[in-house]
Amino acid sequence: MRAAEIRECGRPPVVAERDAPAPGDGEVLVEVVAAPITPLDLLCATGTSYFGKPATPYVPGVQGVGTAGGRTVWFPTRAGMAPGDGSMAETAAVPADDLVELPDGVDPVELAALGLSAVAAHMAMNWRGELAEGEQVIVLGAGGVVGQAAVQLARTAGARRIIAGARSPAARERARRAGADAVVALDTGDAAELARRFADAADGPADLVLDPLFGVPAAAAARTLRPGGRIVNLGGSADETSPIDSSTIRSKSLRLLGYTNNELTPRQRAEAVAFVAGEAAAGRLAVAHEAVPLDDAAAAWRRQADGTAEGRIVLTPRPAG
Numbered sequence: 001m002r003a004a005e006i007r008e009c010g011r012p013p014v015v016a017e018r019d020a021p022a023p024g025d026g027e028v029l030v031e032v033v034a035a036p037i038t039p040l041d042l043l044c045a046t047g048t049s050y051f052g053k054p055a056t057p058y059v060p061g062v063q064g065v066g067t068a069g070g071r072t073v074w075f076p077t078r079a080g081m082a083p084g085d086g087s088m089a090e091t092a093a094v095p096a097d098d099l100v101e102l103p104d105g106v107d108p109v110e111l112a113a114l115g116l117s118a119v120a121a122h123m124a125m126n127w128r129g130e131l132a133e134g135e136q137v138i139v140l141g142a143g144g145v146v147g148q149a150a151v152q153l154a155r156t157a158g159a160r161r162i163i164a165g166a167r168s169p170a171a172r173e174r175a176r177r178a179g180a181d182a183v184v185a186l187d188t189g190d191a192a193e194l195a196r197r198f199a200d201a202a203d204g205p206a207d208l209v210l211d212p213l214f215g216v217p218a219a220a221a222a223r224t225l226r227p228g229g230r231i232v233n234l235g236g237s238a239d240e241t242s243p244i245d246s247s248t249i250r251s252k253s254l255r256l257l258g259y260t261n262n263e264l265t266p267r268q269r270a271e272a273v274a275f276v277a278g279e280a281a282a283g284r285l286a287v288a289h290e291a292v293p294l295d296d297a298a299a300a301w302r303r304q305a306d307g308t309a310e311g312r313i314v315l316t317p318r319p320a321g
Contacts, residue, residue, distance in 0.1 A: 002317065003089030004297040005057040006080075009047030012301040013060060013088065015294060021085065021093035028096045030066040030075055034112035034291070035087035035315045037304040038062060044080025051081040061087030061315075063115050065108040073099040074111060074273050088297060090317045097266070100273045105281040113289035113312040114149060114280060116261055119272040120234055121150035124259040125210050126157060129232040133158030135207035138198060138221045141237065142180060143171020145312050148287040149276075150210050151178040156284055163201045165194075165217055174288050174311070186217050191243060194220030205229065215239030219248075227252045234259040291316050 001020045004013035023029050041060045047053040063076050064087025075094045079086025086092065102111060125131050137154045141147045142164030154162050164180035166172045172183045182201035188194060198206070198221055205226035211218045215238030222231055222244050229252060248254065264272070279285035288311025292300040303309040 001090040002294055003059045003085075004061075004294060004315070006045045006054070006060050007057045009045060009053060009056065012298040013045075015297050018089075020091045023093045026095050026097065027093045028068050028099070030064070030068045030073065030092045030094050030099070032064050032066040032087055032090060032092055032317045033072075034066070034108045035061045035064040035089075035294075035317065036112045036115055036289075037301060037313045037315065038115070038117070041080060041086075042301075042305050049080070054080045055083060058083075059085035059087075059089050061089070061092075063087060063112070064092065065102070065112045066092070068094075068099060071099075072102045072106070072108065074102055074115070074277070075099050076116070076269070088294065088315055088317070090294075100270045100277075102277045103274075103281050106277050107280070109291045109314045109316065110286055110289065111277055111280055112314045113145065113287055114276055114285065117145035117312070118149040118153075118276040118285065118287070119264075119269065120259065120261050121146045121210070122153050122276060123261070123264065123268070123272050124232045124234045125150055125153060125208070128257055128259045129208050129210065129230050131157050131159065131208055134160050136161045136163070136202060136204070138163045138165065138202075138206050138209045138224065139175075139180070140165045140186070140210065140217050140221060141212040141235070142166045142175035142178065142183070143168065143173075144212065145287045146212050146234070147210075148174055148178040149285060151175060151180050152285050153279070155179055156279065161203050163198060163206070165198070165213075165221070170310075178287075186213075189216050191216050191220045191223075195223040198224045208232070210234075213238035214242045216243065218242045219244045222248050222254060225252060225254055228255070230255045230257060232257045232259050287312060289314055
């Protein structure tokens, strides 16, 4: 079968022929239709993640969409985090219990682009952040997959106003297309200036901040929250530390909450994937993405890593249907 292999940490994958996997106890073979290149894939392949340096060669791809037993399914893998291969191949061996059957009408490439990023947006906002109908939400990093999904999911959950924050002009345009009511440019490191921009864009104090960035943007957004407001942090792509001042937290009795998909139970994850798939099938949820043939994996990997891709790149080892 054809597969992308990480042969050396820190370098893009090489597409080559390799033996198809043999399923172990409790595993099934999935014919892979769509395999997204995610930030976790890129991180693990550097060999510098907190999971440690992976043994090479290995097939990357921490999630994918394919067919098994006549069903269209989503599946996760531990590729790059533990020994074993992932989704960026024509065939993958996956524990049967990890498969999530998808509803009719879901585009496999679109669902792969959403994947666990949309799960994070949904669960961080609605489960951890307890978004209520009529609340005002600030979504940081709104041009990324998590942010685009969060903007749309906040709308369907009944948020009355959604303010998006994004760094580049292209990211701000993606946030607008996702349906944000207002978009704030995160193009300065001045927390006071960013806080002013958020306040100008908001209709009074915000109730909830969804934050995959941390750093200065999180500190600025915190200043716009109402007393008792919530910040849910699910990443640190802007900075691993943030100048959120104690007086802001204490004076408003703010709640700072953390979120990671790794804490979800298998049942929670499966239910969240099914929810995301249902929203996508209904036409209420989509993110910027592009499909690229598996044979072009190396170039696609580079573009995803350096930020020049127009959205989430999804590799297509074999055509759907």
